[in-house]
Amino acid sequence: MKSKKTTQGLGLALGARVGGALVLLCALGLIAWNERRVMDYSAALTRHGSPVLDLGSAGRPAAGQYGATTRVSGMPTVVDAPRDAEFNVRSESPVLIRHVEMFQWREITVAGNTHYEMDWVDRPIDATGFAKPAGHVNPGAFPVQGRQFDAGEVRLGNFRLAPDIVRDFPGRVDVPVNEKSLPSNLAATFTAYNGALVTSSKPANPRLGDLRVSWEAVPLQDMTVLAQIEGDTLVPSKTARPGEAGFDVQVGERSLLDVLPALPEAPGAVVAVRGAAYVLAIVGTLLLACGGRFRRDILFALGVGGVAVSAVAGAMWLTGDAMTASVWLLFAVLGAGLAIWRVQQRTTRTAH
Template sequence: MDLRKGMSMPGLMLSIVGALLVLAGIGLAAVTTRGLLNYRAAASRHGGEVMDLGSNARPQAGQHGAMARVVGTPEVVEAPHDPEFNLRANTPVLVRHVEMFQWREIRIGGNVHYELDWVDRPLDASHFEDPAGHANPVSFPISGKQFDAGLVQVGGFKLGPVLLHALPGTEKVTPDPKSLPENLAASFSRHQNYLVTSARPDDPQLGDVRVSWDEVPLQQLTVVGRLDGDRLVPASEAADGKGYDVQLGDVPVLDMFPDLPIPPEFVWSWRILSVLLTALGAYLLLAQRDHRDVPLAVGLGGLAVGTVACVMWIGGGGRDMYGWLAVAVLGLALTIWRLRRRS
């Protein structure tokens, strides 16, 4: 083709630049959309995309059903209470352990011997190889139990039972014999972090009982769960089988779920830039035909980018798909209007 009879060299260069800008704008929208789709697909295995609410967060309208990350030290509003021992502790979970001094059968190779030790369950001596002289009490006079706090909050969010039981760490509770009910005060005395029935705690006898308590310490945590009103609960449908996570300290979402890809940043900026680049490219192409029409170029840019992004979002996200569909429809309407005005 003879460029002198057709398009001039500067005009050809502007057309090439315009076409490249159109492709760049559509490509930028496609890359941003693909990055979001990949991130959300990975996040769905853990319950969905996580809103980062950070520290001291409070429930807000429109958050129900979303996954959220909350950071803070649990606040025990209604402390757990062990009514039998009248023991109360400022902890999310209080666990009572009961042990009895019993005979244990020890096998090493072909040798069998017996020793007295603290064991947290009744041992049936009738199954021993040599039960004579090694009889154990039939049952415990009191059993171990777990007591949950009535209400625990992180920030403004209450923890559901599953997340409450997932709180990490344990510490020994030092019991106070003075708070014991009268019926138990006559039987138990304190020895180290235990309440024991032994007359001589350093020399326990067969059948002696000791009781201890563990508590979950109050420490800074990062909690990820589903928002159910003002509660944090697991996402029951999550493919990972949990739908939540609890870790010590202020932990980023990508460290809590290392299988997640890095989500694209400045998404709205890239989306707007993709439309502007496509519109600028369309304007340069139109200018070669003496159609220097900015609204028409903007309409064509919105139509092209909106159509491509809308198609990519089909099946991947209703709100994003309908948003891009609206951009495409508005672009089409603007394009038709400008073409009719020109005709």
């Protein structure tokens, strides 16, 4: 006849095993849920035509990144600044723009009334099309043309930027002119006035045909770029649809979801959930072993819990990513090896 104490012990052991089974099932359910959301997120990323990396400001070119889309942020660095050699104007900026205007006649019609006035215009105006061309003839072609000068190299973080991306940088700031730095042939023609160079003998009172030349630059500011990786360079996407730029440029530090709102939100605490699943599996194994020869054997529980969690995760990844699945299954093999080693140790001790 069993004593009351023995009966209570058996009841406690049975309860612990039932609880252990439930905890182990929770661990397997937790790892399955976690890996499913990671797989769904990976599938959503690949629907954009290429993998999407979030490298931020610290990312570096590395093997396996070619063709991937990435977000890179930070302050651009101008390695080779643009220069307008004709006027000897230089700016530490990604892009330098020369504007040329001529003082010309303009025809203005308001409510059927036509009148003429002279103003600065950035293109030649053909007066032959005027209603009254007599007395309003313009000089014609500009002797100096407006131009844009790109920096020889601009870097964002550890990546070079393709010219198309640099030209899309927003913002403009005036570049001050210094007539003392002008080449001698131009210094005799141009005078500095209100931040520009003019050919007027009386800058405050320009005459027909006078030129005004000024410069603007793209300012250096924190930027976020979403583009495709090609070696150590960020370039427009080769798979962009017609009419699309194939990249995105935004001012300031922007998250991946800011520049690519179609992406789902990345799953949070992935590593922490995986760790929790392992802990639950180990606790469940310890409870299942309660009353047996492997009770309180933490190494055995570690091995069995590792096998259970890793095998479930590996099986889930088999159809989606063979490399990830192989890593999980490697952990399962290591766990199985640890559990088998503990069983052999226990068997050897019992035999002696």
